Amino acid sequence: MTLYEIMDILDAKVLVGRKYLGTEIYTAFSADLLSDVLAFAKAKSILLTGLTNPQIVRTASILDIAAIILVRGKIPQTETLRLAEQLDIPILTTRYILFEASGRLYTNGIRGCEIKVGTDDVIAI
Amino acid sequence: MNLNYENSFEIQGGSFLKAGEVSVFVKKTLQRMGLPNDILRKVAIATYESEINIISYARCGVIHIDVNATRVLIDVQDEGPGIEDIQLAMRAGYSTASEEIREMGFGAGMGIPNIMSCSDDFQITSEVNKGTHLKVMIRMPANTN
Secondary structure (H helix, E strand, O other): OEHHHHHHHOOOEEEEOHHHOOOEOOEEEEOOOHHHHHHHOOOOOEEEEOOOOHHHHHHHHHHOOOEEEEOOOOOOOHHHHHHHHHHOOOEEEOOOOHHHHHHHHHHOOOEEOOOOOOOOOOOOO | OOOOEEEEEEEEOOOHHHOOHHHHHHHHHHHHHOOOHHHHHHHHHHHHHHHHHHHHHOOEEEEEEEEOOOEEEEEEEEEOOOOOOHHHHOOOOOOOOOHHHHHOOOOOOOHHHHHHHHOOEEEEEEEOOOEEEEEEEEEOOHHHO
């Protein structure tokens, strides 16, 4: 589905990158941990997160993330928006919580960019 | 296609707002040079994790990028506390990150494991109270040159 349809499903507002709403999206990654985003998110996926600092944009740029969807109604710092414009990363914001936003997208056909990660061995640290 | 590039970048410890600036620059530069996408991704992630590590833990550090037609070398040397137990630091989930680092969304103990998973060859040496030295090699696919 397109970013435009995602905006519709999540009743989201576009903060940066209106011109990219036609981008086709198939997969997503949801996390509030950039370490995990860097380890597991795949190129061309969207990133759903509650983080709003400039590093979400740099992380998205490093990974070729197609768009950032901020959940829980977050509005990022000005620096984050400025950087997103500079690096051409669309940012949308939705009032849905992370679970609800992810679930609504899944129901409409978006899939996780990974299904499971790691191994079944549990290692105590 | 000219795939030669070499550059050094100085990173200041604690410069959280700038975290990732160097890595995004390196990635865009190598992208323009026509580095294959899968290599570009590995280089970008390894550089970014290294940059975050310097900013999070060290006083300062230097990231040296050296690209030719056969491989990319990422050499990261920092001055700082060093790593007491390297085996532990290489294990996913182990972290000594401060609250500030965690608030930024990092410090989950995935940095070094993630750099290793992007590397074809990985070496780490560290001296407590002096610093840490990472050497990362990422091989180019044979048909690039």
